Amino acid sequence: MELLKRNTKASYKELRDRDLVKLFRKKADEAAFNELLNRHQAKIYSYIYSMVNNPETVNDLFQETFSKVVTKMDDTYNEQGKWIAWVMRIAHNATIDYLRKQKRFVDVNGWYDDGDSRSDYFDMMSDESWVDADDQMVESETKSSLMKHIAKLPEEQRTVVLLRHYYEMPFKEIAELTNVSINTALGRMRYALINLRKYFEEERQHEIKHAIK
Amino acid sequence: MKSNMPLNDEDCIRYLMREMDPSEEIEFEREMMQNENLLIEVESLRSTYNKVRKLPLKETPSHLLESVQAQAVQDQKKNLRAALIPKAWHTKVAAAAVVLIAISGAFIYSQSDNEVNTFRNQVGTQSASPVQPWVDRNEVLNISDRIDENRAKELIQDFENSYNKLMLVKDQNTPTTPQRQGVLLTSSPSQ
Numbered sequence: 001m002e003l004l005k006r007n008t009k010a011s012y013k014e015l016r017d018r019d020l021v022k023l024f025r026k027k028a029d030e031a032a033f034n035e036l037l038n039r040h041q042a043k044i045y046s047y048i049y050s051m052v053n054n055p056e057t058v059n060d061l062f063q064e065t066f067s068k069v070v071t072k073m074d075d076t077y078n079e080q081g082k083w084i085a086w087v088m089r090i091a092h093n094a095t096i097d098y099l100r101k102q103k104r105f106v107d108v109n110g111w112y113d114d115g116d117s118r119s120d121y122f123d124m125m126s127d128e129s130w131v132d133a134d135d136q137m138v139e140s141e142t143k144s145s146l147m148k149h150i151a152k153l154p155e156e157q158r159t160v161v162l163l164r165h166y167y168e169m170p171f172k173e174i175a176e177l178t179n180v181s182i183n184t185a186l187g188r189m190r191y192a193l194i195n196l197r198k199y200f201e202e203e204r205q206h207e208i209k210h211a212i213k
Numbered sequence: 214m215k216s217n218m219p220l221n222d223e224d225c226i227r228y229l230m231r232e233m234d235p236s237e238e239i240e241f242e243r244e245m246m247q248n249e250n251l252l253i254e255v256e257s258l259r260s261t262y263n264k265v266r267k268l269p270l271k272e273t274p275s276h277l278l279e280s281v282q283a284q285a286v287q288d289q290k291k292n293l294r295a296a297l298i299p300k301a302w303h304t305k306v307a308a309a310a311v312v313l314i315a316i317s318g319a320f321i322y323s324q325s326d327n328e329v330n331t332f333r334n335q336v337g338t339q340s341a342s343p344v345q346p347w348v349d350r351n352e353v354l355n356i357s358d359r360i361d362e363n364r365a366k367e368l369i370q371d372f373e374n375s376y377n378k379l380m381l382v383k384d385q386n387t388p389t390t391p392q393r394q395g396v397l398l399t400s401s402p403s404q
Contacts, residue, residue, distance in 0.1 A: 025289070028290045028293055033289075034282055037285075041273040042270045045271055046269070046270050059274070062273065062281065066281045066285055070285045070292070071288065146268060147268070161265060165265060165266065166270075170232065183223050186223035189230070190225065194261075197260075
């Protein structure tokens with residue numbers, strides 16, 4: 001295992017996911033796992049967050065996901081496949097299990113309309129793209145309404161939108177993950193966009209009415 | 214020129230998400246140029262999708278990351294140790310099984326050797342005793358015993374020799390008409 005011998009901490013960044021996984025599996029290499037986690041944590045966390053919208057539950061599901069990743073890695077992960085797609089499958093299943101146990105959709109309006117929660121959410125966002133205060137406000141409002149609208153989507157449509165956005169997952173893989181045909185997955189994406197267009201339009205009409213008053 | 218490309222609702226999404234083959238893409242764009250409604254639909258979906266693409270990435274809280282990292286490494290070390298323990302255990306069990314089988318085999322072999330010797334001794338004793346032939350109701354000579362091959366040959370030879378002692382009966386009183394003539398054998402000495 002030349003790979004194992006010549007690795008220094010700096011070179012971990014250059015390794016592919018597959019090699020990092022190998023190091024972690026064979027030697028419980030902490031640096032390898034940290035590199036994997038750092039590469040993908042934001043996408044996984046954002047996906048769960050967008051699906052659940054409850055910070056405490058998101059943390060639990062994130063932890064549960066990685067606990068399963070370590071437990072199942074030797075048995076079910078095929079090193080030929082993409083590690084992140086496999087982890088995503090686990091995260092998705094854990095999230096869907098949670099939502100089904102709840103037997104209800106998250107009350108997103110209540111959460112997003114809460115000023116404190118919203119500020120907490122945007123506190124964690126990157127500041128790099130925000131040029132000035134006005135832009136920041138516009139950007140913030142757009143993202144806030146976007147999150148609100150996405151949270152209003154039916155679960156299956158929301159899942160397709162988020163899997164596509166955060167993982168750039170091909171529809172073939174989305175279809176496999178959600179146990180539907182490719183056409184159904186494409187159809188869900190289409191309906192999601194149509195619904196979002198409707199929500200944005202309703203919001204715009206609402207703003208116009210308020211402005212007239 | 215009207216395109217013959219069969220379109221369905223999902224084609225708009227496939228085009229927007231760049232999941233079409235290049236040839237399909239060209240064909241679809243040609244179709245859009247000829248079909249205004251399709252063009253409006255696609256551009257409207259594209260505009261909405263561009264908004265979706267602004268969905269922010271949310272960083273995992275650092276305390277959660279640290280906790281997950283520590284737990285994962287600890288669990289994997291445990292897994293690796295657990296993977297080694299069953300191997301050692303299996304090896305010991307396999308070695309014990311081999312030793313047990315070897316001991317059992319040796320014991321069974323020695324037991325069977327004793328039994329064979331006992332049987333041989335019994336056979337030897339029996340063959341040393343004289344064989345007792347008998348004659349059944351049909352006056353057939355029977356010889357039954359376990360004997361060795363040489364002894365058996367002797368007995369069979371004796372038996373066959375006994376036929377040589379049979380002689381033709383010559384009774385003077387019996388008329389020798391052709392009709393009543395027959396052969397009578399006896400083992401008694403001739404008168």
